[in-house]
């Protein structure tokens with residue numbers, strides 16, 4: 001059993017972990033491990049928004065492929081799809097780097113191509129976090145198929161201690177050893193011609209929480225699709241439609257597309273939160289998540305490594321200067337625009 005916080009990021013605590021060293025989680029989980037030389041990562045969401053009833057989606061994939069093939073492009077990217085509360089379809093490309101200098105040299109022309117003059121005919125957005133490595137955590141219920149930021153990590157940990165209890169997420173974030181990560185200020189809107197930029201606050205929080213049922217056999221698949229997924233969807237709809245009342249600015253419940261563009265048996269919820277504590281409160285108190293958390297705990301504890309449903313998440317608490325949000329031609333409830341509309 002090892003700590004989710006790697007030894008080179010372990011520091012003298014002034015804030016306590018919720019569990020002691022002799023705590024034994026009821027099932028195994030793992031975290032992504034970066035090399036000690038990685039001090040910052042970049043998670044960049046590039047979205048295109050169009051009317052869902054449009055027969056053909058705008059040619060965003062070819063535009064994005066052109067961008068990522070340029071020098072210093074991302075080490076990994078994926079594409080997901082959802083129809084939002086305004087009835088708009090959104091294709092969201094997420095690109096990952098572990099070298100911020102490479103990202104910086106790539107980003108400015110890519111940004112101009114995405115939200116600049118080439119964006120006519122559809123809405124476009126860019127949402128970027130570039131957190132110091134101390135400001136984010138990951139969690140995987142099984143090994144062998146990294147997703148999101150973990151794809152560009154050096155590898156995965158062995159079984160970690162800090163999970164399967166409320167507060168585990170906070171305890172896995174290295175900064176939590178010394179910092180409460182309280183959220184300060186309010187997001188504001190800045191208009192730059194047709195482009196709208198949201199200047200968010202210190203310690204804004206983001207979660208990407210994924211589900212992969214592609215390997216499940218008939219019984220496990222039925223359990224997931226009939227019993228768990230409808231409850232998850234209810235929770236995702238709540239966050240999308242009423243989240244603002246509890247500190248969730250925006251939520252997208254998306255299906256990943258394969259390299260051929262076809263929807264896969266993988267989904268993820270991605271949401272923007274006023275603070276880590278607002279996300280904690282939802283996770284531990286909202287009836288939907290409490291239900292699926294309890295069901296998953298029971299199920300993972302009894303099935304152990306035989307479980308074929310894969311769950312993972314990545315959570316970031318970003319400093320004010322680690323964020324960038326830009327929207328053009330999108331409706332007012334898109335992403336962080338919802339926080340200022």
Ligand code: HEM
Pocket residue numbers: 029139162163164165166167168169170207209211228229232268269270271279280283289292293294296297311
């Ligand atoms: C089928 C879908 C899901 C299932 C079965 C599920 C189940 C779980 C389980 C078992 C844990 C504890 C993990 C551990 O520490 O070992 C957990 C933690 C958590 N989940 Fe989910 N979850 C799902 C989807 C989501 C989504 C979509 C979100 C948010 C958008 C979310 C937010 C969280 C948060 C914030 C925690 C950390 C709580 C803490 O450590 O204090 N979950 N979930």
